[in-house]
Amino acid sequence: MVDKVLRRVNGQNQQYTPITSSAGAADAGKIPALGADGKLDPTLYNAGSGPASRSIPASEAIAAGKLVNMYANAGVVNVRLADNSNGRPAHGYVLAAVASSASATVYDLDGVNSQLTGLTPGSTYYLGTAGGVVTPALDATSATAGSIDQKIGVALSATELDTDDYDYVVL
Template identity: 50%
Template sequence: MALQKFLALVSGRIQQLSPVQSSAGSASAGDIVALNSAGQIDPTMLGAASGEASISATASEAISAGAIVNVYNNAGTVSVRNADNTAAGKEATGFALAAIASGATGTVTLQGVVTGLSGLTPGAYQFLGTVGALVSAPPSTSGSITQIVGTALSATSVMFRPSDPITN
């Protein structure tokens, strides 16, 4: 179904506008919400209001939407970077619903549903991979980090609940 539009009075003139299907953060304040292609409210619209624990943090590198991230202390500042199973201290502690540019501040969800993924097997554990990615099998390389980050709910979503990391 095509996205339904609405009429609004803007600067004294009636205009046809489109509701938003995902949040751009504070830039989306006051916007009217539309359901996404799955017929659901996009998780970027919910944040802490949905009961998910989230924080605001500064990215020390570019973070992609849906990336698994590591929250850490960067000279006294709460910062976020891509989680990585090849580096001790970069275990998964959250995920980014939206992309965060290096040096910018963004919202990191510490528990909840990660959507927009693909190729997952429902019910299968998902493990920390490299550069913020999920993988379906634990790493076997000596010195790598094995960490279950969640369980696939569908081919496109994961319930993010990270386990304690174990170094191989």
């Protein structure tokens, strides 16, 4: 629910619902409102400010908070779940679920992924399977041979992971 404000139109008071996202120039002069998460939608920021993200087609369904891998799919960059067991390093994450073939808003690994659960604040997390995270890091054993060991970031809370773009090692 978005709170309404009053505005004066042709001498009469009218209720007006502020916008929670922007379509660009068509929304010039409109009043913004905070979204359900209590924050401004990234479409309301000036270009070059706010979290770095891009829209990329998803080649599979991806849940909110999952780490994603960018790859060439028939000559077009797509995203899929990052996975330490099958050679798919993490390049970013999504904050909203996306269906297969839909456009995913992919955030760079240098922001806060706020869509996770069960994290231990202060703990370091690494790429897991199916877009998830694990702790501790993988050890180089015969059971993990060929897996990716990629540091992802440090938990700020039970639901927030401060990510960074670390390099990875194939064990």
